[in-house]
Amino acid sequence: xxxxxxxxxxxxxxxxxxxxxxxxxxxxxxxxxxxxxxxxxxxxxxxxxxxxxxxxxxxxxxxxxxxxxxxxxxxxxxxxxxxxxxxxxxxxxxxxxxxxxxxxxxxxxxxxxxxxxxxxxxxxxxxxxxxxxxxxxxxxxxxx
Numbered sequence: 660x661x662x663x664x665x666x667x668x669x670x671x672x673x674x675x676x677x678x679x680x681x682x683x684x685x686x687x688x689x690x691x692x693x694x695x696x697x698x699x700x701x702x703x704x705x706x707x708x709x710x711x712x713x714x715x716x717x718x719x720x721x722x723x724x725x726x727x728x729x730x731x732x733x734x735x736x737x738x739x740x741x742x743x744x745x746x747x748x749x750x751x752x753x754x755x756x757x758x759x760x761x762x763x764x765x766x767x768x769x770x771x772x773x774x775x776x777x778x779x780x781x782x783x784x785x786x787x788x789x790x791x792x793x794x795x796x797x798x799x800x801x802x803x
Contacts, residue, residue, distance in 0.1 A: 715800055
């Protein structure tokens, strides 16, 4: 009887540890997927800024960034929880990045160049996180 009780106790502890590890693994996978999506979106934004053929324009009221690339205009817009991108005046807005807590695009004046900085914070499911998912991307358009 005692051996059965010890066996059931150990088996219960083993199942608890297994499910706890499995939940932590899913959380790490979700976080790494979010980081990958944010970095990919940042690289798309940096490429658009670097390939600008006219000065980049930002409208704080609309939270929209307009980048002229050759004969077309690429636009970025932040709404409540999403970053949208449009690759033409008549093109539809597509979701570039979802689950966004905060997004701010602004000029970053340097000694000989005016760069653009994009500060981005992703939403988290947990209230108390050890590391906030905050990213900063910097890009400089070509100088005339």
